[in-house]
Amino acid sequence: MSYLDNIRTFVRVYELGSMSAAGRDLRISPAVTSSRISQLEDHLSVRLFQRTTRSLTPTEQGKAFYGGACGILESVDNAEAQVVNITENPKGALYVAAPLGVGRRLIAPLVPGFLEQYPEVSVRLRLTDRRVDLTTEGLDLAFFLGQPEDSNLRMRKIADVERVLCASPDYIADRGNPASGDDLIAHNHECLNLRFPGATEFQWRLTTPEGPRKYRVTGRYESDDGDVLTDWALTGQGIALKPLFEVADHLKAGRLVAVASQTPPEPIQMACLFTHRKRQDPKTRLFMDYVIDRISAAVREV
Numbered sequence: 001m002s003y004l005d006n007i008r009t010f011v012r013v014y015e016l017g018s019m020s021a022a023g024r025d026l027r028i029s030p031a032v033t034s035s036r037i038s039q040l041e042d043h044l045s046v047r048l049f050q051r052t053t054r055s056l057t058p059t060e061q062g063k064a065f066y067g068g069a070c071g072i073l074e075s076v077d078n079a080e081a082q083v084v085n086i087t088e089n090p091k092g093a094l095y096v097a098a099p100l101g102v103g104r105r106l107i108a109p110l111v112p113g114f115l116e117q118y119p120e121v122s123v124r125l126r127l128t129d130r131r132v133d134l135t136t137e138g139l140d141l142a143f144f145l146g147q148p149e150d151s152n153l154r155m156r157k158i159a160d161v162e163r164v165l166c167a168s169p170d171y172i173a174d175r176g177n178p179a180s181g182d183d184l185i186a187h188n189h190e191c192l193n194l195r196f197p198g199a200t201e202f203q204w205r206l207t208t209p210e211g212p213r214k215y216r217v218t219g220r221y222e223s224d225d226g227d228v229l230t231d232w233a234l235t236g237q238g239i240a241l242k243p244l245f246e247v248a249d250h251l252k253a254g255r256l257v258a259v260a261s262q263t264p265p266e267p268i269q270m271a272c273l274f275t276h277r278k279r280q281d282p283k284t285r286l287f288m289d290y291v292i293d294r295i296s297a298a299v300r301e302v
Contacts, residue, residue, distance in 0.1 A: 009037060011138070013033065015137060046061040094284065097126040098142070126139070129225055130224060158270045161245065163242060164241075164242060166240055167236075168234055178239075189238070193222040202217050203216055212266055
């Protein structure tokens with residue numbers, strides 16, 4: 001087993017916090033994962049992880065080795081890029097995160113075309129509506145809606161995405177169609193809320209004649225999955241604030257109806273984040289170019 005394979009395995013175990021998760025990610029068995037870590041520890045004559053039946057945590061030596069290990073892998077990747085026509089023939093795994101709606105509707109359908117064009121690349125797509133940490137989760141890039149929280153990362157804007165407040169015809173028949181954000185609050189409408197970790201309240205930023213205004217909304221329904229909110233809206237449970245591309249088909253078919261038209265939601269930024277060094281990785285750059293060009297066109301056409 002090569003020393004470099006052992007280092008790559010160590011880095012993924014460190015970042016994912018689990019032998020089994022790293023093994024699945026690298027497509028090797030748990031036994032091989034454990035063997036590689038043991039070989040590396042024997043070579044270094046140190047313990048890199050404290051293992052129990054329930055947890056795996058890096059030792060101080062493991063924490064110190066992680067930074068150097070990442071530097072080794074980066075140097076190897078850069079060296080390979082110097083001797084291979086990497087733009088024409090990129091190789092390796094690409095770790096990508098995206099919100100559920102963006103990932104399912106916009107990114108996932110594009111992956112097969114990209115992999116057909118670059119057959120030696122593999123894409124590991126992680127879909128979640130929570131905020132992700134590129135560094136600790138070992139991601140190459142992350143698509144998102146909104147404003148980034150980490151200013152140390154690089155950002156590439158894709159588009160300003162139109163949003164809509166919507167509800168089912170049944171809900172409107174039962175509760176009425178609010179004309180504005182003020183009506184939402186005054187008539188105590190059931191608002192379907194997307195929960196982010198650490199959020200203490202829900203605010204919808206709407207456009208009023210006086211300018212943008214934040215409305216603090218309440219409701220009995222909340223989820224960290226945006227598609228769940230759409231399903232609830234379709235079954236008449238309340239009003240959802242959604243990116244237009246996620247519900248455009250439902251609006252056209254009459255399954256959902258736009259509400260509060262006097263105070264529409266502000267558009268939301270769609271962008272992708274990546275670290276400074278990942279911008280130099282050709283497969284990362286190629287994937288961004290491939291996906292962003294097509295996403296931008298799809299969002300504009302909604």
